Amino acid sequence: DGGITQSPKYLFRKEGQNVTLSCEQNLNHDAMYWYRQDPGQGLRLIYYSQIVNDFQKGDIAEGYSVSREKKESFPLTVTSAQKNPTAFYLCATLPNWGTNYGYTFGSGTRLTVV
């Protein structure tokens, strides 16, 4: 079955630690996206990548970093510089030449700072 795997499902981070959220896809989609969801707010774009070895900042990139060394993988690192990292993180993909912008989302990672 083709799909997106996000791991871990739940992650706890201590203050001052960096953590990396995994996103792997076997859909052969070119573009990958990281969004953050907070209660009562819509999804906000952190970073996105349309091709391997290239990525762009989204609306709330501060305190986050990404890499895109392989088409299948787009890991997100939440650094200690991110002041309020507790949130639900969603990874999404899209074929670069799709017709309806309908993302495929992963099941998400809930990050909690303890």
Next chain:
Amino acid sequence: DQQVKQNSPSLSVQEGRISILNCDYTNSMFDYFLWYKKYPAEGPTFLISISSIKDKNEDGRFTVFLNKSAKHLSLHIVPSQPGDSAVYFCAASAESIGGTSYGKLTFGQGTILTVHP
């Protein structure tokens, strides 16, 4: 600056009736609009979309209406079913296919729909 707004945090509807979810936007450059459905602790799933060259798009029980002059879109679900209970997000894009920001979406805050049996 909230460019896409869903002003109703929640909506409660009886099974079999129509559910109408509303969404307003401010950026006149938006040219593609989508609705997503989300269950708790899961990723959203794509429901239906509409291009700015249309004013209506139907897919089974789901219909999206776009009023460009009012910068308003709505999602109609008829008839509503208990399984439709979820959070619904509208989203908008200002980039055409193949553009440098292709796929970059701006989301509303979401509306929690509850369909009672």
